Amino acid sequence: MKYIIGVIQPDRLDEVLKRLTDEEIHLVTVSNVVGRGRQKGVAEVYRSHKEQGSLLKKVKLEIAVNEAFVEKTVKAITDGAQSGQIGDGKIFVLDLQECIRIRTGERGGDAIG
Amino acid sequence: MMEMTNESVVRRDTTRMAKLLVGGLVIVLGVTGSTLAAEGVPSTAVASAQAKVDTGDTAWVLVSAALVMLMTPGLAFFYGGLVRRKNMLSVLMQCLMILCLISLQWVALGYSLSFAPGNAFIGGLKWLFLHGVGLEPNADYAATIPHEVFMMFQMMFAVITPALIIGAFAERMKFSALCVFMLLWATFVYDPVAHWVWGVGGFLRQWGALDFAGGTVVHINAGMTALAAALVLGRRQGYPDGMSPPHNLPFAVLGAALLWFGWFGFNAGSALGANGLAGSAFTVTHIAAAAAGVTWALLDWLKHKKPTTLGMITGVVAGLVSITPASGFVTPMGAIWIGLGAGAIPWVAVTYIKGALGYDDTLDAFGVHGIGGIWGAIATGLFATKSVNPAGADGLLYGNPLLFWIQIKTVFITVVWSLVLGFVLLKIVDVFMGLRVSEHEERVGLDLTLHREAAYTVID
Numbered sequence: 001m002k003y004i005i006g007v008i009q010p011d012r013l014d015e016v017l018k019r020l021t022d023e024e025i026h027l028v029t030v031s032n033v034v035g036r037g038r039q040k041g042v043a044e045v046y047r048s049h050k051e052q053g054s055l056l057k058k059v060k061l062e063i064a065v066n067e068a069f070v071e072k073t074v075k076a077i078t079d080g081a082q083s084g085q086i087g088d089g090k091i092f093v094l095d096l097q098e099c100i101r102i103r104t105g106e107r108g109g110d111a112i113g
Numbered sequence: 114m115m116e117m118t119n120e121s122v123v124r125r126d127t128t129r130m131a132k133l134l135v136g137g138l139v140i141v142l143g144v145t146g147s148t149l150a151a152e153g154v155p156s157t158a159v160a161s162a163q164a165k166v167d168t169g170d171t172a173w174v175l176v177s178a179a180l181v182m183l184m185t186p187g188l189a190f191f192y193g194g195l196v197r198r199k200n201m202l203s204v205l206m207q208c209l210m211i212l213c214l215i216s217l218q219w220v221a222l223g224y225s226l227s228f229a230p231g232n233a234f235i236g237g238l239k240w241l242f243l244h245g246v247g248l249e250p251n252a253d254y255a256a257t258i259p260h261e262v263f264m265m266f267q268m269m270f271a272v273i274t275p276a277l278i279i280g281a282f283a284e285r286m287k288f289s290a291l292c293v294f295m296l297l298w299a300t301f302v303y304d305p306v307a308h309w310v311w312g313v314g315g316f317l318r319q320w321g322a323l324d325f326a327g328g329t330v331v332h333i334n335a336g337m338t339a340l341a342a343a344l345v346l347g348r349r350q351g352y353p354d355g356m357s358p359p360h361n362l363p364f365a366v367l368g369a370a371l372l373w374f375g376w377f378g379f380n381a382g383s384a385l386g387a388n389g390l391a392g393s394a395f396t397v398t399h400i401a402a403a404a405a406g407v408t409w410a411l412l413d414w415l416k417h418k419k420p421t422t423l424g425m426i427t428g429v430v431a432g433l434v435s436i437t438p439a440s441g442f443v444t445p446m447g448a449i450w451i452g453l454g455a456g457a458i459p460w461v462a463v464t465y466i467k468g469a470l471g472y473d474d475t476l477d478a479f480g481v482h483g484i485g486g487i488w489g490a491i492a493t494g495l496f497a498t499k500s501v502n503p504a505g506a507d508g509l510l511y512g513n514p515l516l517f518w519i520q521i522k523t524v525f526i527t528v529v530w531s532l533v534l535g536f537v538l539l540k541i542v543d544v545f546m547g548l549r550v551s552e553h554e555e556r557v558g559l560d561l562t563l564h565r566e567a568a569y570t571v572i573d
Contacts, residue, residue, distance in 0.1 A: 049468075
């Protein structure tokens with residue numbers, strides 16, 4: 001089992017979710033986050049005072065999958081979020097030790113999805 | 114340990130405030146009791162009042178007083194939206210507590226010091242605790258509405274004026290010090306200036322200075338003390354580069370809209386009757402606000418490539434500020450020019466002068482109300498015309514340089530008065546109780562450290 005974390009541009013969320021659904025990957029947790037990388041943000045102007053915030057808005061996806069779905073998931077996120085510009089985001093793939101479905105108490109691969 | 118220290122500071126502050134309040138209450142009750150016992154209430158007042166009171170005029174001024182009251186909560190949201198999340202409640206609390214405190218101050222002595230018969234500089238003590246302020250009209254101020262209604266209308270002005278100053282020291286002033294300072298400021302700065310300009314015998318009124326709805330009394334007065342406050346309290350930690358943006362601009366827009374709405378009561382209500390002059394003031398008020406909103410947005414568009422929402426509403430407020438002294442004396446065309454100036458001059462102050470001088474006038478109380486108020490008072494000397502209001506005067510553009518000169522002198526006197534006296538009062542309060550919260554409190558935010566509350570929950 002793997003735990004996949006994708007950090008993407010907020011405006012790409014709909015496209016990524018659509019591609020995940022097409023691959024029958026339904027389990028996903030989405031959060032609004034702020035962070036920074038190499039991308040430079042847009043300065044905001046308040047009464048002529050420029051605020052060059054160093055933290056940019058991103059969307060974070062968290063998806064737990066069985067091994068067979070890892071590449072499909074990575075591809076769905078990449079295809080949906082890629083624009084070729086700096087700031088498209090990152091995908092992290094982590095080993096997942098355990099997964100428990102609270103309703104039934106099922107464990108492991110059966111509990112995912 | 115930190116927590117313990119905070120608690121004890123809060124407790125010490127609270128105890129001191131409680132003592133002050135109890136002391137004040139004892140004095141209040143003692144004085145009212147003795148005056149009532151000594152003179153009693155004239156029993157014929159009510160009967161004769163009903164003969165002279167005009168119901169239309171009274172209805173309009175009552176509604177206007179309520180409109181002006183709404184401006185203080187409106188200002189609270191205008192200012193509150195512009196601060197950081199952690200200080201939202203502190204701003205709302207400051208504005209609403211000023212509404213409570215100054216209302217009582219006005220009843221106890223503010224109204225008398227401002228409007229009771231006195232000398233050229235200050236009103237007398239005859240109307241302390243509203244003694245003799247009844248339902249019978251006072252012909253010196255408003256011959257067709259109950260005296261008490263005039264007093265209430267004026268009370269709302271006395272309330273919003275100190276609340277405007279908050280903008281200069283938002284996010285860093287101690288609440289206890291604020292309460293004491295505002296009571297002192299209302300008594301020693303606002304009430305005298307209100308008397309000079311509007312009170313019978315007031316010297317600026319004698320000179321013929323024109324201030325229809327409070328450009329001098331309210332806006333220059335508050336704006337200059339705001340500058341003093343920004344200088345005395347100093348910058349916030351991290352200013353100017355480490356500050357977060359306004360936490361809720363929609364609140365600021367809502368607040369500006371409430372101010373705009375309330376300002377019809379402020380200016381048109383200052384006609385003190387439901388008449389043509391009220392209609393004229395209503396019209397020019399709206400026109401100036403619109404012209405200034407467009408101007409500020411355009412200047413932002415030119416300089417920063419985008420028209421900003423905050424810029425537009427700031428322009429609207431600056432326009433309302435600037436038309437205030439002129440609202441009973443100028444034509445719609447005059448209002449457009451005043452609005453254009455109100456969009457441009459405070460914009461320059463906020464864009465260039467504020468940065469160059471480096472003071473932290475957090476929400477631009479000086480930039481908008483001080484500068485806008487000065488422009489409005491001077492513009493009244495330019496654009497006023499007797500064709501709008503025969504009781505007024507002609508301005509420079511209508512061939513009367515004297516009025517222009519009187520307006521300049523009035524501005525100068527008020528600027529010096531509220532800057533210097535505001536500075537001195539702040540220093541006095543600083544010596545006795547300290548003006549500024551601790552560094553820790555400033556970092557954590559005033560909502561939690563001064564009020565033990567949070568404006569927003571993170572989890573439902």
